[in-house]
Amino acid sequence: MAVVLLLYLVAEVAAVWAVGSAVGILGTLGLLLAGAVLGSWLARREGARAARAFMTTARAGRPAHNEVTDGMLIAFGGLLIMVPGFVSDLAGLFLLFPPTRALVRRAWLRRAERRMAAANPNRVIVVDSEIVPDDQRHPIIEG
Template sequence: MPWFVAVALLVVPVIEIYVIIQIGQVIGGWPTVGLLILESALGAWLIKREGRRAWNALRTATETARMPGKELADAALVLVGGTLLLTAGFITDIFGFFFVLPFTRPLARKVLAGFLSRRIAGQLGGNPITGFMPGTYRPPTAEDADRAHRERQSASDDVIQGEVIDPDQPQDNPKSS
C-alpha cells in the first residue's frame, strides 16, 4: 500500500496539470483559473455544511448509545473529500465531490466498506482463535452447541492434582527437624 501512495503522489499532480492545460486550451487561461477558484469555493462551502451534518450525526449516535459505524464512515469520507476538493485540480475535485455530496456518499460508503472488509480479511486470514472471518457470520446451530459441550466436557477431564502453598504461612518441613 505505501508504494501506491508514493506513485499517486507523483502521478496525480502530473495528470492534474495535463488536464488543466487541456481545459485551458479549450476555454482559455483565465476562465480555467476562474473555474478552479469557483470549484474550490463551492467545495469549501460544501465541506463546511456536510462536515457539520456528519459531526451532528456522530454526536447524536454516541448520545443515544448507538454504534456510529455509518456516521464514522461519513465523517471520514467528508474529511478525505474535503482534502481533495481543496486541492487545485479537476480530477481531485471530481473524487472530492463524489465523497462529500450527500447523494453520492452512500455509494462511496459502500465502496469504502467493501475495500476495508477485503483488506481486513486479507490481513487477518480469519481469526485463528474464533474462526471468524469478516463478513461470514452465521448464527450458531445445535451442532455448534453440541460440539462446544463436548469440548467443555473433555477439558474438565484434564484435572491436575496439586497442593496450594502459601509462602506467608509457616510450613511443616520434615527435612528441617
C-alpha cells in the same frame, strides 16, 4: 503507488491544459477558484451534518461506524477540493455529495471487513469471561 501518482499528475495537467485551451487562462483560474470556494462550503456543510449525525447516533447508544466513515470521507473530500486541479476537485465533490459518498462508504466498509477477517483467521469467542478458541466449542453453545 508511484505509477498511480504519475498517472494522477498527467491527468491533472491534461485536464488543466484542455480547460485552459477551451476557456483561456483567466477562465481556468476562475473555474479553479470557484471549485475551491464551492467545495469548501460543501465540505463545511456536510461536515457539520456528519457531526450532528454522529452525536445523535452516539447519544442513542448505537454503533456509529457509518457516521465516522462519512466524517473521514468528507474530510478527505475537502482536502481534495483544496488541491489545485480539476481531477482532484471532481474526486472531492464525488466524496462530498451524500449519494456518491454512500457508495464509497459501503465499498470502504466491505473492504475493511474483508481485511479484518483475513488478518484474524483464528477467531476467539469469549463465553462467560472464559476465552475459548473457535475450534473448541463450549458445551453450553453446542446444544
